[in-house]
Amino acid sequence: MNTIADFQTRLDQAGYIAEPSLAATLLLFTDLRRPLLVEGEAGVGKTEIAKALAALFDCPLIRLQCYEGLDASTAVYEWNYQRQLLAIKIQEDEDTTAEEKERHIFSEDFLLKRPLLQAITQPEPPVLLVDEIDRADEEFEAYLLELLSDFQVSVPELGTIQATSIPYVVLTSNGTRELSDALRRRCLYLYVDYPDLDKELRIIQRHAPDISQKLAGQVVAFVKALRDLDLRKKPGIAETLDWVAALLRLKVDKLDDDPAVILQSLVCLLKTKEDRQAVTTEVVQRLVANSL
């Protein structure tokens, strides 16, 4: 148990507030070195986990943002064509054979490393964050799976590049597409839920140290009540922090001060037209009254 508490403290120092169960999972992740698949609603701090781990291990964070159509040339490697063309021109008059020329321009000097190749060729193991893997298409997912089990990249012109260090791989998913069973199986799984009152309170106090205890408590209760409403897009932690910043800027001491100001500042929390219309002055007043 000591090690979990210890790890929790270290995460805390790295700027990430984790409850014991989350810390235990992350500790297991660093021990087992399997990739970690993190799922959860938008804005619960999935990406932050990778950043915190990088800070904790004091190693670089290499990030690959996925999107539809992501392919090897943007994710793994690409040849530097301009330099290759130049090199061919320069070599034109030299008395070398075609094979030698070819070997020259397809050497490692001309290889542009993209995030995945970068991640496995570091001297020290980095944290590799593959963000929103569900946005990439199935082909890329299959390729990633292969990379994550073999930790080598094969470049046809150059040969196989072996990993010099095995990165800590964190994958995040928002659930816009069902991931393959093979990938799910390969990974440790972590589901991050909206934080409970206590955790969110500590997060707010961490990010906005000058907030009064009272306002922080009210904010947390208000946001929690807001999440329980039937909204299209529920506010995440990032939204809460934005709102806190807005409230501090507007010099609000307590939520029941001025309903009009509170209603205006809700632009930080409610991000669709429908939600905006659903949360009327009356609703705000009710929520404020309940969160005092």
Added chain:
Amino acid sequence: MNTVPDRTGHGDPGETLVARVVEFVRVARDNGFLAGLGEALDAVRVAQHCGLEQQRLRWGLRALLCASTEDWRRFDQLFDAYWLPRAHRRSSRVQPAAGAPMGGADGQRRGAELGVPAETDQARAGEDGNAGAGGTRGGASAQVSTARSDFRFMTAPGEMEKVERLVQRLASRMRRLVRRRRRLATRGTRLHLRHTLRHSLRYGGMPFDPVYSQRRRRLPRLILLLDVSRSMSLYSYFFLRFARGLVGAFSDVHVFAFHTHLVSITDALRERNMDKLKDKLAVISLGWAGGTRIGESLRSFNQQFARRLVNRRAVVIVVSDGLDTGPPALLAEQLKAIKQRARRLIWLNPLLGREGYQPLAGGMAAALPLLDVFAPAHSLETLAALEPQLVRV
């Protein structure tokens, strides 16, 4: 500090723990967790790491064995049932927790797989309570039938063949969607530098032999929402056959059936064994051929599945007569939400083939302006006539 009870009480504790962990992985696998030999090995490592301390073992095994939100939510129950036998002696089979946020439809499907008619009783009770509100309009009723529907029609061979032929033709003619990924080609608009350069080497660097890339194409995703309420009962079986054909012919098809609530039936339709298929559908179908709440069903589709399934390459096909007991505004709102996400929204209405039918029923009239295609589908012929519409995606 809580520790998990050691049932044997004697012998080498390490060895006992290993055996129990391996056994637990097997139980988890039986309960639908994705756990193989590799997971068993890692589970033993986790156990050795965490020892018998209950919370740590729980968290460790949870991270290892879960693969989805659903797993995550039912893991604790499984863990308790296995490791704390006294508290939950009765069963180590996990049923989806009633009222879990995953929603009734999914729970019900899983219930069907486990051979348990999960939640249907509560669901039915809830609906009876709401039934009075909608009233009756043009043949739709909000009453829920309790009879199990009979699926022997699914086996009529001649009909089935016709449907299959139609679906096959559709599948082959369905135009493929253009994707952002590219493939190599000898002709095209964009030069593929890597291969062009490679080929140019043999001409001393002159690109005599250019290689191009073209966009890839792929089939659209089909999402079928079938109305199986009583007013549709003449057509439901026919459309189920159609759906089963689609599931067989396309790789990316998702089928949902709805009446007063919505159920995913894709997995059931994938079942090849006819008897098993009938069993699965029979469990799901409790309450079929009852009333219709289209708007509400679409809302639960939007809440539970749309975010994951409906994207710009999805063609959503609603098959319904539009006789809704819910408010038309709700239906319009939900259809609008689908239309915003989907590539195309198609509504097939069997009543449209009837002489003198006008789409004036509240729900249908509200839906009409939002549809990309509104077409009759009361027979195989009309469905076949629809082919060009479906092909143009």
